[in-house]
Every structure is written in structure tokens, then in C-alpha cells.
Amino acid sequence: MEKRRLVSGIVIGAIAGLAAVMTDRKVRKYTKEKLTKTVNQTSNIMKHPSETVNRFRHRLDKFNETFSTRASQTVNTLQKLEETLEKFTHKK
Numbered sequence: 001m002e003k004r005r006l007v008s009g010i011v012i013g014a015i016a017g018l019a020a021v022m023t024d025r026k027v028r029k030y031t032k033e034k035l036t037k038t039v040n041q042t043s044n045i046m047k048h049p050s051e052t053v054n055r056f057r058h059r060l061d062k063f064n065e066t067f068s069t070r071a072s073q074t075v076n077t078l079q080k081l082e083e084t085l086e087k088f089t090h091k092k
Helices: 002-021 025-047 049-090
Strands: none
């Protein structure tokens, strides 16, 4: 019962908020543009799923490459820092 009240309260609040915001012409225009763009992108994904998978795979490969490079750079920097700290601590 409480769950149903919570969900219906959220839905009613969202609808009321949307109705209040949509009174502004600029917001309506912006919402329409974004919705049109989203619909176009979604239909393109549905029409060309293999293209979408290939683009996703390419981006994932690029991310992995960048992540690996940054991780290696971080490890090298930490090793240099450790060496420098050892020099200073062993001088005493």
C-alpha cells in the first residue's frame, strides 16, 4: 500500500512539475528539440544495430587504451615518487 502511494505521488508530482515547466515557450522548444533528436537517434539505432555495436566497440576499445595508458603513467609516477622519497629518507 505504501509503495503504491509513493509511486503515485512521484508520478503526480512529475506530471505537475512538467505541466508547470511547459508554460515557458523556451522550455517547450528545447524539450521538443531534444525529444526529436532522441527519437531520431533511437530510430537510427533500431535501423542499423550492427553499426551501433561497431561504434560502441570502437569507443570501448579507445576507452580501454586510454585507461591502460593512464594507469601505466600513474604507476610510473608513483614509482618515481617512491624512489625520490627513499632517497630523502635514507640520507639521514
